[in-house]
Amino acid sequence: MAARIWPSVRDRFMSKVQKLENGCWDWNGTYANKGSGDSRCRPHFWKDGRPQIAARVSWELFRGPIPEGKMLCHKRECSNERCVNPDHLYPGDQASNMADRDAVDRTSRWSHRYNFVQTPEMEAKVREMRQVGTSIEEICRALDIGRSTYYRMFNRGIVDKEANREASRANYRKAALER
Numbered sequence: 172m173a174a175r176i177w178p179s180v181r182d183r184f185m186s187k188v189q190k191l192e193n194g195c196w197d198w199n200g201t202y203a204n205k206g207s208g209d210s211r212c213r214p215h216f217w218k219d220g221r222p223q224i225a226a227r228v229s230w231e232l233f234r235g236p237i238p239e240g241k242m243l244c245h246k247r248e249c250s251n252e253r254c255v256n257p258d259h260l261y262p263g264d265q266a267s268n269m270a271d272r273d274a275v276d277r278t279s280r281w282s283h284r285y286n287f288v289q290t291p292e293m294e295a296k297v298r299e300m301r302q303v304g305t306s307i308e309e310i311c312r313a314l315d316i317g318r319s320t321y322y323r324m325f326n327r328g329i330v331d332k333e334a335n336r337e338a339s340r341a342n343y344r345k346a347a348l349e350r
Contacts, residue, residue, distance in 0.1 A: 180218060180232065181232050184216055184218075184225075184228060184229065184232060187199050187200035187216065187225075188255060191251075193251075194256060194258065194259065195249060195251045195253075195254040195256055195259060196229070196254055196255045196256040196259075197251065197253050197254065198214035198225050198253045198254070198255050200214060200215065200216055200225060201214075201215050201216075201217075201222070202214055202215060203215040203222055213225070214226065214253060214255060216228045224243075225255045226243050226254075226255050226260055227243055228255075229255040229256070229257050229260070230243055230257050230260055230262075232257075233257040234257050237262055238262045240264075241262035241263060241264065242262070242263065242264065242265065242268065243260045243261070243262060243263075244260065244261055244262075244263040244267060244268040244271060245259060245260060245271070246259050246260070246261055246271070247271050247274055247275050250275060293314060293316075294324060296314065297310055297314065297321065297324055300313070301338050302338070303338075304337070304338045304341045305338070306338070307321055
């Protein structure tokens with residue numbers, strides 16, 4: 172039997188990259204949560220027996236070690252979070268990363284954020300929609316809010332718990348009938 176030739180780490184890494192016209196290397200490999208309750212996912216690559224952040228692996232494969240005490244940041248010109256092109260990355264600190272983020276408005280400041288302020292009109296609309304049996308998904312889509320915003324209103328007593336229970340039962344029955 173012939174010996175199997177394993178691809179190099181670089182070849183394996185590049186097999187998960189799609190090069191785009193704008194110079195970005197779009198990651199098509201696996202993703203994993205950032206941790207600490209953050210729901211966003213980061214590109215990950217399996218190397219040295221464990222998953223590692225793909226951008227860090229890219230930097231190490233094509234540029235060498237990341238300087239001590241530094242983190243990798245995307246340059247302002249690159250707005251693609253999936254990009255792992257080392258030319259679009261630079262070693263920086265948290266302050267420079269946040270400055271870049273704010274300069275290109277890469278942070279989300281919309282209604283699904285934790286600091287979103289609900290208006291009395293929105294609360295009344297949510298209450299009204301839930302009382303007539305509208306599903307939580309439909310409410311969130313119609314008002315452009317996230318589920319967490321809906322549940323914060325629910326936990327604050329904005330949404331009547333009994334009406335919520337009845338709407339949940341009605342939606343469950345409706346889904347069962349459609350099956």
